[in-house]
Amino acid sequence: MAPFDSVTARLILLLAETGSIGRAAEREGIASSAVSRRVSDLEARLGVVLFDRSAQGVRLTPAGEAYAEGCRTVLRSIADLDALMAEFGSGQRGSLRLACTSSALTGRLPELLARYAQKFPGIEIAIAEMGAAKALLALDEGRGDVAIVSDNYDFNRFEIRPFEDERVWVLVPPDHPLAQAIEPRKALSFDAVVPHAMVGVHHAGSLDRLLSEAAVKLGHPMVETLRVESFPALVRMVEAGFGIGFLRSTSLHLLAGTDLVCAPLSEPWAMRQLLVARRKSSPQSAATRSFIALCAETYAPSA
Incomplete structure (x- = not known):
């Protein structure tokens, strides 16, 4: 079975709607012969006739009706998937894995996370409390997206920002x-x-x-x-x-x-300072970007 072709699927639905190869071709901005060829190639591959052709135009056969309904289902799923990925890309959905010290959890982090969760309710937050060295190791090993740790460590591999004095x-x-x-x-x-x-x-x-x-x-x-x-x-x-x-x-x-x-x-x-750290070479999700931006927005240096 050849891969599903969304372009041909949209043409099938457009033909079903317009009943005309010429009008469908005009709507899509392609030649009528290209539309006819795509439909004929698909029918040959499937081994069924999808359209009854006449001088008045084209009309779906029973097999065509079933195939068109399947195309609608698949195209809806693709649109839903695009919308879901857009939510992840915008930071409205996804996950945030935090590795942080007990000092961070006894400071302003809980209130900041509550604010973050209210602003981005679709983000799943996972918190792992551990020492600073282990938190940085978690970033190195890909087990965390962000670490909040004290400033007396080697941060050459990390991008850092102040979190709390x-x-x-x-x-x-x-x-x-x-x-x-x-x-x-x-x-x-x-x-x-x-x-x-x-x-x-x-x-x-x-x-x-x-x-x-x-x-x-x-x-x-x-x-x-x-x-x-x-x-x-x-x-x-x-x-x-x-x-x-x-x-x-x-x-x-x-x-x-x-x-x-x-x-x-x-x-x-x-x-000293608590720092927000992330590995420089790791991809940064929208959820991570949103959290780091909120940290920067709410950081207040000591006088």
Whole structure:
């Protein structure tokens, strides 16, 4: 069976409508002989007569009626498919696969995604929470379209844009010696806090790497009493008196209901960014373009 020919199918329907090879040819802007040849070739291939021909024109045979109805069905399906692909191309349909850190999910990302979902209800959103290194690996391996990660990684292979500014804060119990040095709205230097025992979080995570590198530069490695794997657990352990802790500003809401005191670190390196990243060489769907555009539209740099 030869492939379905949509041009010939449209001619069949036009002949059925006009009843005239000449009028059909005129409507299509082609020669009458070309119309006749297409119909004859199709009838020969199918082994049936599609039209009764007479001096008055052409009329569908019963086989022709069945074939014409099939042409209408196929052409409708093609039109529906074109419309569906147009929705995907415009970003009204499709999928968005996000690989993001817990810092992103505790910041403005949930509200932004809610806005995105309201604007593009046909986009299916899939979120995978993971460390920054794994999120970038997910982009490399094609398991994610966009990653939202901290800025202290190698981004040579990626196209990046700022997503959210965040500062590193130190948190301590109210009876800790450092609590007396913390003043409202006043930053604290890292060298004043690094001698104190701390609760670590996410070994080899972006915050862990950032603090460890800063401590090495000071020549004063940090002392950990224990290590946890989540920021809520870190807050609880600091509350219990196991040491000081560090959070990004996007996670400060976790302190609600506690009596912990906190202060931002004063060093320039403590002001970081979450970035929106995508692999430069990967094709960018309309859904991805729409999400990145919304991120840029709603990004507000810190003063």
